[in-house]
Amino acid sequence: MLDGVVFSGGECTIHSQLIAFVREVKKMGFEVKIDTNGSRPEVIGQLITEDLLDYVALDFKSLPEKYWEVTRSDLFLAFEKTLEIMVSSSVPFEVRTTVHSEQLRTSHLDAMNTWLRGKGYFGSYYLQPFRGDKQTLGNLGESKKPSLKSRVGVWRN
Numbered sequence: 001m002l003d004g005v006v007f008s009g010g011e012c013t014i015h016s017q018l019i020a021f022v023r024e025v026k027k028m029g030f031e032v033k034i035d036t037n038g039s040r041p042e043v044i045g046q047l048i049t050e051d052l053l054d055y056v057a058l059d060f061k062s063l064p065e066k067y068w069e070v071t072r073s074d075l076f077l078a079f080e081k082t083l084e085i086m087v088s089s090s091v092p093f094e095v096r097t098t099v100h101s102e103q104l105r106t107s108h109l110d111a112m113n114t115w116l117r118g119k120g121y122f123g124s125y126y127l128q129p130f131r132g133d134k135q136t137l138g139n140l141g142e143s144k145k146p147s148l149k150s151r152v153g154v155w156r157n
Helices: 018-027 039-048 064-071 078-087 106-118
Strands: 002-006 031-036 054-057 093-097 124-131 153-156
Touching: 002 018, 018 064, 031 039, 039 093, 039 106, 054 078, 078 153, 106 124
Parallel strands: 002 031, 031 054, 054 093, 093 124
Antiparallel strands: 124 153
């Protein structure tokens, strides 16, 4: 009845036992998917080296100029390294961005899409609307859907 296990979070790659857990899950014969913000490229790299991943969903928060505003972190370079690892691997993966209309405008999303292509990513780029029903880094309020209505979905590069 169960084909695979998804490790997500928060951020699953920050947990010291993740690789050991993934090894055990693979020994049981299950496929493994990781949902990650890309902040720990060394962990993703090791999982790939050990042939432990079947799929990765990589969250692309923003380009460097807005990364702090969107995430309150300085992890863009780690994300970029993870993307480079994924692009050079044979593991299937997707890139996705959660969009809040007050943080990412259409021009930002266009620039992000162009940047991804420049990095050699030509898969689907998924845009998902922000849901304001959970506490986040601050009170963002509801995202205005009309300004992104034509963009939320999938861009195929």
